[in-house]
Amino acid sequence: MPELPEVEVVRSGLAPALVDATVSAVTVHDARALTRHPGSVDDFEQSLRGAHVVAVCRRGKFLWMPFTPAGGSNAARAVVAHLGMSGQMLLRFSGAPVERHERIRLDIDHPHHGALAVVFADQRTFGSLALDPLLPTTDAAPGGFGADEATVPAQVAHIARDPLDPALDETRLRRLWARKRSAIKRVLLDQTVISGIGNIYADEALWGARIHPETPADALSARHVTRLLAEIRAVLDKALAEGGTSFDAQYVNVNGQAGYFAHSLHAYGRTGAPCHRCGRPIARVSFMNRSSHFCPSCQRMPRTR
Template structure:
């Protein structure tokens, strides 16, 4: 699954290429990608077609385009076009003459626009090989805390109902360390399990959880109710730092499914310290004169990667 940095890379690309443009036409190639739009294909086409894109916003791994009437662009938006990327969904900006992708599902034709004297591509294409993702229109509602719905250019205090249950992520300007610490320590669970709970802190998946835990020197089974405030700050700072570096590298791409809006892969995978490095030396230990190997352990029907020296298992470990 794409994690926060990968989705933020897409958001920034869309912000650059589609904000301020009208969706002139909508072509549905495979209606299965609209199964989350409960009012059907015709309603989707009628709502999205002719709408002005005013912002691109992200909350955790949720991504949406706020839509407005072209005649009233300054009024607060009431609906958004949500894009759920799933495991293989891609939002690509293409020239209209470019060949269709093999797994193209939805094509949005954008109004003409220029950038530095050059015409911008006019197609926004949703491509999805495994069809776990999709697009749908959602109503916007006020955020519970009155802050912006998520990371985006206009930062309006609105959020789609379908994303309102998702907690803020560490890169969100409105993220509250104090609130997160209180909620974290009220749980009786393991630290990694808490980091993966999108209702507690969003955007962190298996890869970046392992990387943040390695950076902060915490075992994944550290009991959350034993975390002191400095400990919470340490893991949040570690997660923020790891994801910021991944974002600068364009995300983590292990195959052709994880790409930005121009189809380019990220290269943070080469800088991973723990995830996927089982049997290889811990670089931190190596720098300190030790030869500890990264270990892979089973966790929640997936894997955790850790350094047994840097991240010793606590005696009161919780799964």
């Protein structure tokens, strides 16, 4: 499920049930879901059993839950979750039947909500959970959305802040973009430059800003960049408000429900359909081993300099 709005829907759904909860049991059904965990399956289970969850945080498409270990004092580590292409975090009542594609289950006890199960299910196993040490952020700002502490898991340290993060350094971002000769879509998908944008929202933001996806980043004017940043934030905000984009059963919130943003798409997946601005057909081209969708009429390449 994948991009920022979908992951944020999951984060905000998990937070009320997980913050202040204690992990009572850990069940790993499929060790492939721990490929990013630096230790063994046993280490994962034992380190998490009895742990007390402190927060549920997100930067870009990465989620993490700082925890204090059983009998421990401060949160030095976090459970890191990445949903990959098809991961789900589901909240269930304690003892609920095993889900299709269930990989890992955390049984938790919450002071107000009682006994619950947090299920990590993932059809394609590109997603994963891991335990990871928390490192100080380089800018001393909170690590991400939902984080009070200025820390991020080691695996997230190289991921840039996302467009909805108040600590995003827009000056740095503009400088980076101005230096890159790569196609702007490639740069939007580079999570070390700005995070949280994937194939759907890259296409949507570029459509909104009327920018051809293969425009070299350094060919964009300051006006273009301003418009693009505004479109990125607008499309992410709107998708978040609509509960994310669901094409199939893969993306759902913690209760298994789909989002509505698929109805608001202007470019992504609309190959051959009339552009909502000019009526000409939306084009699809292969790009970076995936698809780009855009309007060849309203998203023109700028004149070469």
